[in-house]
Amino acid sequence: MRLHRNLVFAVIDGLSEIFNEEAYADKIVQKLLKRDKRWGSRDRSFVAETVYDIVRWKRLYAEIAEVKEPFSRENLWRIFAVWATLRGITLPDWKQIAPTPTRRIKGRFDELGKIRKFRESIPDWMDTLGEKELGAKWDKEISALNQQAPVVLRTNALKTTKDALRSILEDENIDTGFVKGYPYALQLTERANVFSTEAFKKGLFEVQDASSQLVAEFLDVKAGQRVVDTCAGAGGKTLHLAALMENKGQIIAMDIYENKLKELKRRARRAGAHNIDPRVIESTKDIKKLYEKADRVLIDAPCSGLGVLSRNPDAKWKLKPEFLNQIKKTQLQILESYSKMVKSGGKLVYATCSILPSENQDQVKLFLTSEMGKEFIFVKDKKILCSSSGFDGFYMALLEKK
Numbered sequence: 001m002r003l004h005r006n007l008v009f010a011v012i013d014g015l016s017e018i019f020n021e022e023a024y025a026d027k028i029v030q031k032l033l034k035r036d037k038r039w040g041s042r043d044r045s046f047v048a049e050t051v052y053d054i055v056r057w058k059r060l061y062a063e064i065a066e067v068k069e070p071f072s073r074e075n076l077w078r079i080f081a082v083w084a085t086l087r088g089i090t091l092p093d094w095k096q097i098a099p100t101p102t103r104r105i106k107g108r109f110d111e112l113g114k115i116r117k118f119r120e121s122i123p124d125w126m127d128t129l130g131e132k133e134l135g136a137k138w139d140k141e142i143s144a145l146n147q148q149a150p151v152v153l154r155t156n157a158l159k160t161t162k163d164a165l166r167s168i169l170e171d172e173n174i175d176t177g178f179v180k181g182y183p184y185a186l187q188l189t190e191r192a193n194v195f196s197t198e199a200f201k202k203g204l205f206e207v208q209d210a211s212s213q214l215v216a217e218f219l220d221v222k223a224g225q226r227v228v229d230t231c232a233g234a235g236g237k238t239l240h241l242a243a244l245m246e247n248k249g250q251i252i253a254m255d256i257y258e259n260k261l262k263e264l265k266r267r268a269r270r271a272g273a274h275n276i277d278p279r280v281i282e283s284t285k286d287i288k289k290l291y292e293k294a295d296r297v298l299i300d301a302p303c304s305g306l307g308v309l310s311r312n313p314d315a316k317w318k319l320k321p322e323f324l325n326q327i328k329k330t331q332l333q334i335l336e337s338y339s340k341m342v343k344s345g346g347k348l349v350y351a352t353c354s355i356l357p358s359e360n361q362d363q364v365k366l367f368l369t370s371e372m373g374k375e376f377i378f379v380k381d382k383k384i385l386c387s388s389s390g391f392d393g394f395y396m397a398l399l400e401k402k
Contacts, residue, residue: 063112379400
């Protein structure tokens with residue numbers, strides 16, 4: 001593989017922003033991909049995949065390169081040289097790349113591979129916490145979360161079927177396979193830009209991880225019901241609920257961020273979902289208005305996001321233990337407050353994209369012992385680990401109001 005100077009410079013610029021300016025990797029990659037109109041798809045995928053790869057393995061590569069944060073450009077070139085050496089890429093004779101001790105790099109890699117926090121490239125606190133909460137499962141789980149996430153589509157049942165979508169995509173040279181046990185999922189056999197397809201523009205599918213696709217179904221919605229999606233965001237699960245309800249009834253999609261709900265409106269138009277009513281949560285009044293009015297309530301709670309590290313590798317470096325302690329308090333407050341929207345006989349789903357019991361089943365147990373929680377009975381829950389499913393780590397619990 002021959003390295004091209006302009007592509008490698010783009011990678012170094014991107015890493016500098018992500019590591020030194022706390023920028024989000026996905027935003028930086030989007031920006032880098034617009035940098036040169038002459039780049040073909042191979043150039044763009046080299047930039048995107050190299051940036052994500054080095055972000056994912058930052059701690060390991062920095063340790064091998066013997067550099068510490070904040071990284072100077074010289075440090076970033078050293079990290080890049082480690083990445084390239086471990087991939088068997090011959091380094092060009094550029095002034096930015098110092099002579100690289102290939103054998104020493106490989107030796108250090110083997111040595112550090114014996115220590116999990118380096119091998120899996122994670123902060124000490126995260127390694128300690130993962131082991132404390134998941135025990136022996138942590139080893140396999142963190143290894144699985146370091147793999148690149150597959151691209152999974154959710155068929156929009158309002159407009160097409162899974163079989164029809166698969167053949168439509170085939171005509172656009174996009175190869176997909178069915179995913180056993182997931183009624184609306186198609187998985188890409190190789191990565192491709194699905195957003196430029198006619199099928200996407202016509203609203204025939206959304207990109208949504210297979211684990212995330214189980215949440216809307218778990219809520220057991222029926223056409224004609226009133227459903228509240230309390231942390232709707234840009235609406236991946238909201239749109240799935242609309243399809244499951246066959247566009248009948250009402251979905252109140254709530255969020256504290258207005259810009260996310262604007263994106264949801266745009267997606268709903270494309271998907272042909274007409275039963276969604278987006279509402280910004282401006283104060284507790286907006287929640288109180290709905291007390292005891294909903295047949296179903298979905299709480300897709302804010303969380304550590306540890307179950308989606310394969311999708312957001314930079315979260316390993318942005319997440320802090322203090323945030324985790326804070327978010328657990330928020331999760332309980334949200335459960336206490338939003339559960340009041342459920343009618344007698346109605347149902348509630350509490351879901352997170354975390355793999356930590358302290359954010360999941362422990363929170364549900366705590367809620368059920370509270371004043372409000374005593375009005376609910378636990379029906380069932382589902383714990384999804386990336387290591388056993390191959391998809392995002394997720395948790396969902398179904399509760400029914402007496």
